[in-house]
Amino acid sequence: MERFSDIGAAVIGSGFIGTVHIEALRRLGVDVRGVIDATPELAEGAAQRLGLRQAYPTLEAALADPAVDVIHVTSPNQYHYPQVKASLAAGKHVICEKPLAVTSAESRELVALAAASDRITAVNFNIRFYPLNQHARQMVKDAELGEVRLISGHYFQDWLLLDTDWNWRLEPDKGGTLRAVGDIGSHWIDLTNFIAGLKVQSVMADLSTFVTVRQKPVGEVQTFSQERAAETEPVDMTTDDAAVILLRYANGARGTVAISQVSAGRKNSVQWEIDGAKASAAWDSERPDHLWIGHRGRPNEILQRGAELMNASGIAATALPGGHVEGFADSICSHFREVYRAILAGAAPADPLYATFEAGHHEMTVGDAVARSAAEDRWVDVEA
Numbered sequence: 091m092e093r094f095s096d097i098g099a100a101v102i103g104s105g106f107i108g109t110v111h112i113e114a115l116r117r118l119g120v121d122v123r124g125v126i127d128a129t130p131e132l133a134e135g136a137a138q139r140l141g142l143r144q145a146y147p148t149l150e151a152a153l154a155d156p157a158v159d160v161i162h163v164t165s166p167n168q169y170h171y172p173q174v175k176a177s178l179a180a181g182k183h184v185i186c187e188k189p190l191a192v193t194s195a196e197s198r199e200l201v202a203l204a205a206a207s208d209r210i211t212a213v214n215f216n217i218r219f220y221p222l223n224q225h226a227r228q229m230v231k232d233a234e235l236g237e238v239r240l241i242s243g244h245y246f247q248d249w250l251l252l253d254t255d256w257n258w259r260l261e262p263d264k265g266g267t268l269r270a271v272g273d274i275g276s277h278w279i280d281l282t283n284f285i286a287g288l289k290v291q292s293v294m295a296d297l298s299t300f301v302t303v304r305q306k307p308v309g310e311v312q313t314f315s316q317e318r319a320a321e322t323e324p325v326d327m328t329t330d331d332a333a334v335i336l337l338r339y340a341n342g343a344r345g346t347v348a349i350s351q352v353s354a355g356r357k358n359s360v361q362w363e364i365d366g367a368k369a370s371a372a373w374d375s376e377r378p379d380h381l382w383i384g385h386r387g388r389p390n391e392i393l394q395r396g397a398e399l400m401n402a403s404g405i406a407a408t409a410l411p412g413g414h415v416e417g418f419a420d421s422i423c424s425h426f427r428e429v430y431r432a433i434l435a436g437a438a439p440a441d442p443l444y445a446t447f448e449a450g451h452h453e454m455t456v457g458d459a460v461a462r463s464a465a466e467d468r469w470v471d472v473e474a
């Protein structure tokens with residue numbers, strides 16, 4: 091295989107993010123062979139809607155197709171583990187959506203299975219691939235901020251604010267027992283670990299369920315859908331609407347993050363700030379083309395994304411000229427470009443920019459520590 095068009099991919103799931111995967115693959119020129127969904131009828135509808143060459147009636151049918159080299163897993167969380175496992179057993183490369191699994195026992199097993207194979211495996215922590223996040227990581231590596239001391243920020247959304255808001259993520263057997271933390275907090279932890287080059291060592295967490303009863307529609311609801319069901323039934327809620335977490339890192343750095351899916355007006359707001367011994371940097375996903383750089387003895391700077399102003403890491407992740415804002419879908423395209431390059435090369439790079447299954451598993455172990463800390467009201471170490 092010499093070029094992306096020589097690689098065949100099939101995508102499991104055609105909801106919000108499955109559609110984004112398919113569009114990114116098409117932009118890269120990857121040969122999207124078809125889609126798999128919960129039923130053959132849903133897959134057929136998706137193939138029609140997205141203009142794909144075929145719908146596979148089952149995952150087994152896609153795995154049996156020798157033209158499929160890569161499986162993208164974009165189904166609800168509970169299916170990631172069995173679908174990734176089956177894909178690896180069939181000799182396919184895998185890009186799995188986050189979280190990698192619903193328990194760390196499952197994600198640990200997937201790490202072992204990936205390691206025992208020669209396949210390329212990645213978790214879609216796409217926010218790493220906004221060009222200014224790549225640029226910021228290089229700044230930290232080049233010691234432009236000095237020793238990292240403080241990492242702070244939030245990940246806020248509002249789409250689960252009302253008791254009539256419903257999604258499969260609210261059901262622990264489908265989404266996992268940690269909800270806001272697992273769904274979006276995982277992105278923040280992965281992103282800041284990636285930029286700072288540090289892993290979370292211990293956590294002190296407080297989880298809150300503010301909406302204690304929700305109205306579950308009788309029937310399915312798509313993610314971020316504005317539809318309201320005519321018929322609903324009340325369901326008691328157990329998972330976190332919001333969390334505040336204190337973090338300790340291996341080098342002695344400290345962190346704090348607030349996570350919420352019930353913050354009115356915050357549609358998808360990821361913010362981080364990293365304060366080092368020499369300078370600081372901060373980024374906001376809703377203004378993704380701007381990086382704030384803070385100084386003590388001279389005026390602060392705003393770096394606007396643009397190949398002529400960024401370092402080599404930022405440039406490598408950018409596609410458009412400055413001022414032509416790059417966003418969410420572009421970050422996924424940039425991410426996949428990196429993974430597909432590894433597939434073409436036949437081996438993962440020594441220090442992949444993309445999140446490996448190990449990184450996906452680390453997230454799960456941070457989640458375990460968060461859940462335990464909240465339950466026992468104390469600091470808990472993340473499993474090494």
Ligand SMILES: NC(=O)c1ccc[n+]([C@@H]2O[C@H](COP(=O)([O-])OP(=O)(O)OC[C@H]3O[C@@H](n4cnc5c(N)ncnc54)[C@H](O)[C@@H]3O)[C@@H](O)[C@H]2O)c1
Pocket residue numbers: 102103104105106107108126127128132164165166167169187188189214215216273311312313
């Ligand atoms: N990286 C990101 O920024 C990002 C953003 C959104 C979602 N996600 C992740 O992607 C996954 C899907 O989320 P979504 O928001 O697209 O959900 P969604 O509900 O919009 O779509 C899920 C899709 O999976 C299909 N599906 C359900 N059960 C299935 C099964 N057994 N086999 C195959 N397909 C099945 C559904 O029919 C639907 O097409 C989740 O794991 C979520 O955490 C990641």
